[in-house]
Amino acid sequence: MGLGINNSNGKQEQEEREKASGKGEEESEETLKRSRRNGDDHQRLSIDPPLQLDLLPRSPVPRNTTHQGVSWPSDNGSSEGGSSGQMGLAAAARGFDVNRMPPVTAEEEEEAEDGAAAESSPNSVAAPFQMDFCIYRGAGNGGGNKRVFDGSAAGDDGGEAERASSRASDDDENGLARKKLRLSKEQSAYLEESFKEHNTLNPKQKLALAKQLNLRPRQVEVWFQNRRARTKLKQTEVDCEYLKRCCETLTEENRRLHKELQELRALKTSNPFYMQLPATTLTMCPSCERVATTTTTTTPSSSAAAATTNSTDPSSKATTPFPISRPRFYPFSQPQPQSQPPHQSSAAS
DNA sequence: TCGTGGGCCACAATTACATCA
DNA sequence: GCTGATGTAATTGTGGCCCAC
Structure with missing residues (x-):
């Protein structure tokens, strides 16, 4: 417990790396199977939700995309993906993992590229929008446990940039603290949009999203899990309210019927002819x-x-x-x- | 054909961090 | 600046499904 987020998903990330490193047809076959399963799950999940909730924010994200291989439109509407100007930073162009410390030494750089390149796909061409990168250092990465924020990516999200950079200043010296990434507004909005379309992801979609958002697939997966949980919680609250109202109504009706019954009984006793x-x-x-x-x-x-x-x-x-x-x-x-x-x-x- | 183990996934519960009032 | 509340990213444990053996 309490380890950096990078070392926690070793197994899964390893798997994701393996997948990402291209098993080609094999993978797509497996993907299809899983998609089928996911479809089932999706069906199971989406059984006519009771009172429909609109939990999704009015997303500022333009929606001219679908999510399989979507091109994430930039905020200014132009979607000429991946120009250095849009990425705005060399680090992003190299595809930093949001939680990964930029390598310092040559060895670290190599190591980082081996890992991050495969797992979170350094969208050198994807993610054609500016995103703030809160770059953490995983516990296993060695070298100072610093969180680096590249403020140049702030764009119109300067507030977050400020916060992130100020966060970066109060460093924790021990590498044991579990660091938590706050997704940027753009990332959240895009994830919301995706969630709106399908509340579960097949591996391909997950990878694509991760690539586009410059996140690790695991993060996308976790986000969707948590999002489903939030939705369910909200829905439960709504259901609860509705049941409460139902209960009140039924209680009232029951009371009324009892009263009516008493009246009928009284009528019956007072008028014996009624019995005939x-x-x-x-x-x-x-x-x-x-x-x-x-x-x-x-x-x-x-x-x-x-x-x-x-x-x-x-x-x-x-x-x-x-x-x-x-x-x-x-x-x-x-x-x-x-x-x-x-x-x-x-x-x- | 049936049983079993492994892989994968979703979910529930929980933890822990970040932010805000 | 401290503190409690809140939101949420991340972890852990579990069960179901599928597949290969």
Whole structure:
């Protein structure tokens, strides 16, 4: 615990390196398979979310792209990818990993290129937009544990640049602290856009995104994981609120039905002649407040019980004099056809 | 055909850092 | 400048699925 982020994903990064180092057809085959699986997962995940949340920010990112091999448009709209002017910095052109300390010695440089080049693909041509690079030094990288920020990449994100550079100033001397990258606004926005299109990534997409954003694939993957978790959390909150309202409504309805039942019982005792009639239940449709009449052989109490219990269960529609007009809780996104309550009096026939 | 181990992935829970009030 | 709250990047552990053997 508490190690630098670079050394933590050794195995996965190794795998990613292997993949990135080009297994060509093999990889694409595997990718396809996984994509299929991902598709399944995606289906599983995207089961008609209850109340649709719009958690996505109004992204400033122009959307003239799709994400497979997208060209990330620059902020000024020109997407002449990868010009040195857009990258704005030699470091970026060399494809610094955002968490990696720029190599100092020749050996380190070589080592860094072996690693970072393969894993996070130093988009020498990709990432045609300016991005601030908070470059950390992994614990295993040796040499000072400094975090370097290249302020020249700030662009209109100068505030972040400032913060980052000030962050860089208060160095931690021990290499044990887990350093945390804050994604730039552009990176976040682009990831959001991608998430909007698909909330899971297949390896190809992951790599492409990582390349474009100058992040490690692992970071992209983690971001998507966390994003899914956030979405789910928000959705749960919304669901909770909705259920609370449902509960309140049902409680109120239950109270009302109990009251009605008592009134009917009182009527029954005060008017014995009433007993000669076929058992009839008067029930108020909760949605339209109209009375539906049903002839039944059950006692008033049992019918009332049915009326109070069936409200939550759409499947019990058949036993109720009116369909449940409340939108079904799950799935939420499908608008329920507002079926007309059958106000036919099937009773007394 | 069935069982098993490995690889990969997603997820939940948690940690730890950065930022802000 | 300190502190608690909050947001979120990153880690860890687990389970499911697929595939090769």
